[in-house]
Structure formats: structure tokens, C-alpha cells
Amino acid sequence: MHTLHLPPGVELQHNISLVETANGGASEQWVDYKKVKFYTNAFVIINDAKVLLGYKKRGFGQGLWNGFGGKVDPGETSIQAAQRELEEEAGINAPLEHCGVLFFVVDGADAAFNIDVYRANEYTGTITETDEMRPAWFSIQKEMLPPVNSHTTADCSSTSDKHAEGLPPIPLGQMWADDEFWMPLMFSGRPFVGRADFDADSKMLKWWFAATPAES
Numbered sequence: 001m002h003t004l005h006l007p008p009g010v011e012l013q014h015n016i017s018l019v020e021t022a023n024g025g026a027s028e029q030w031v032d033y034k035k036v037k038f039y040t041n042a043f044v045i046i047n048d049a050k051v052l053l054g055y056k057k058r059g060f061g062q063g064l065w066n067g068f069g070g071k072v073d074p075g076e077t078s079i080q081a082a083q084r085e086l087e088e089e090a091g092i093n094a095p096l097e098h099c100g101v102l103f104f105v106v107d108g109a110d111a112a113f114n115i116d117v118y119r120a121n122e123y124t125g126t127i128t129e130t131d132e133m134r135p136a137w138f139s140i141q142k143e144m145l146p147p148v149n150s151h152t153t154a155d156c157s158s159t160s161d162k163h164a165e166g167l168p169p170i171p172l173g174q175m176w177a178d179d180e181f182w183m184p185l186m187f188s189g190r191p192f193v194g195r196a197d198f199d200a201d202s203k204m205l206k207w208w209f210a211a212t213p214a215e216s
């Protein structure tokens, strides 16, 4: 198997096999960065039918829907930070499992973002709005659950799942532009990595994503 060329900043913790799932953008070169800061982003996904997102009311990413997360504090592990942020921003606890790593460079930000992405299939506690985030459930539309491979058809049954009845679809138009590339990988349970570079107006300049091969 040929070796994938990983963008700068994307590092693999384990020697896993990966296939490229998307790449594009008008830029030839990845943007340089000087520092890296570590973040988390956590999603609760019920019955592969609905996902909990939060509307960011202030700070970085204001006005966008996203998972719950933030900076890993000194002395904390990534999973500890993910659990703390989920509790602080949504009021809940969940058995989070690591599912991917994203690397973002935003022109003008003082450091690149290295984001550990986590998911859980259940939670405890009461979902609570905070000063920072307004949580809400969204149904996972069938476009976000891609066919396993190009010659098979997606099973669309989950969109009619009772858990998702009456919920709006995931609001991709009010989310970071990278999300459409890796969220389907998260929903289908394929560990993923990727990088995306943005200009100061949050326009995506260049991107690359990869995941473990889909099971056929």
C-alpha cells in the first residue's frame, strides 16, 4: 500500500491504515504556523439518528453550531478536558470515546488548533443552556451518513427513526465549512484525521481529510 502524504501538523498516534476521503481548495501551499494549541470537541449521538450541537453565543466561532469543547488546560489530559467542557457547556456527562483528530490553521489566530474529537452514544444529566452555548438536538440527515462505498446505497432508515422525529437537520450552513467533510466519518464510526486552513473571514482555503477504510 502506498504511503499517504500527511499535511504538516497532522500526526498519527498509531500506525493505522488510512484512505484519503477529501481534499481541495484554491491554495497550493499550507499556511505556516508558529504555535499549536490543543482543544477538544465532543458530540453526543443517539441511535445514529440525532446529534446534540451547541450554538456558540460568544468568543471564537460565535454564531456557529458546533460540538462542545475548548482548550485543554495545563495539567489536564485531553479526555479530561473533553469531559469538563461537555459538563461546563451542556451540563451533561457522557462516556466519550476518541474518534478523530483535526488540525486547523486560521489566518490571524495566534496558534494552530489541534482538536481531539470525541463521541458518545449516551449521556447522563440534564442538558442545560449556558452563557457560552445553547444546546439543541438535530436529526442526522442521510447525506451525512454516506454509503459505505460508492456502489452501494445508503440505508436511509435512520432519518425516520423515532429519536429524530420533528428535529431540524444538522445546520451545515451555520457551521464551520470543514464539518461536512469529517462529520460523516464520525457518524459512520471511522477514525479520521484532517487539516483545513482558513482565511481571516473563515473561508476555507485548503483542506485534506483521511480515515480508516470503510468496511465493505
Ligand SMILES: CNc1ncnc2c1ncn2[C@@H]1O[C@H](COP(=O)(O)OP(=O)(O)OP(=O)(O)O)[C@@H](O)[C@H]1O
Residues within 6 Å of the ligand: 039, 040, 041, 042, 059, 060, 061, 066, 067, 068, 069, 070, 071, 072, 104, 106, 113, 115, 176, 178, 179, 198
Ligand atoms: C476552524 N474550524 C473548526 N471547525 C470545527 N470546530 C472548531 C474549529 N475551530 C475550533 N473549533 C472548536 O471550537 C471550540 C473553540 O473553543 P473555545 O470556546 O475557543 O475554547 P475555550 O472554551 O477553552 O475558550 P475560552 O476559555 O472561552 O477562551 C472548540 O470546541 C474547538 O474544538
